[in-house]
Amino acid sequence: MARSIYIFNTHDLPHRAGEMREHQLDLKIPEPVGVDLLSVKPGEVIEVDLRLQSVDEGVLASARVMATATGECTRCLKPITWPIDENFTELYYYEIAAGKRGTKSKSGKDEEIDLEEDDLSFMVGDDIDLEPAIRDAVILNLAVNPLCTEDCPGLEEKQGQSWAYLSAEQSQTPADQRWAALKDFPLKN
Numbered sequence: 001m002a003r004s005i006y007i008f009n010t011h012d013l014p015h016r017a018g019e020m021r022e023h024q025l026d027l028k029i030p031e032p033v034g035v036d037l038l039s040v041k042p043g044e045v046i047e048v049d050l051r052l053q054s055v056d057e058g059v060l061a062s063a064r065v066m067a068t069a070t071g072e073c074t075r076c077l078k079p080i081t082w083p084i085d086e087n088f089t090e091l092y093y094y095e096i097a098a099g100k101r102g103t104k105s106k107s108g109k110d111e112e113i114d115l116e117e118d119d120l121s122f123m124v125g126d127d128i129d130l131e132p133a134i135r136d137a138v139i140l141n142l143a144v145n146p147l148c149t150e151d152c153p154g155l156e157e158k159q160g161q162s163w164a165y166l167s168a169e170q171s172q173t174p175a176d177q178r179w180a181a182l183k184d185f186p187l188k189n
């Protein structure tokens, strides 16, 4: 399996509290990031300005996430683009720190991580997985009901026009009368 593009190797950051490194990442994403109506599409790039700091428990990542999502206006279905600019801070615990919290045996540690997975992120060797934090940052920046403009009139106006057009057409033809007559015509034999 190919290594996830979101996994970042922090090997050049010394495990000494106070050390800091900065990185600029251009992540060309293989799968959409966002929600159904609005997302950064596969092949697009998510820019991440990443700052890593060594702290006692692990690596503290602070990042600025920039990308452009595309989707459709929820009212009129016009295509829209949505700029994303969001920050996140995430602490990735050293595996050793995780071990300290419970049993140190391999199987025991796995269980421990499963239990705490929702709250804490752990390093795997020198690797940190930025994916959950990046996805959260993007989704946080998206509108639930994206609109092309704040006062988008939606489809109603368009429909209104076409209905007006239709009834104008109909009133100019004598078809109305005949249809009216048909309405009373006994169809059952």
Ligand SMILES: [Zn+2]
Binding pocket: 073, 074, 075, 076, 077, 078, 147, 148, 149, 152, 153, 154
């Ligand atoms: Zn619209």
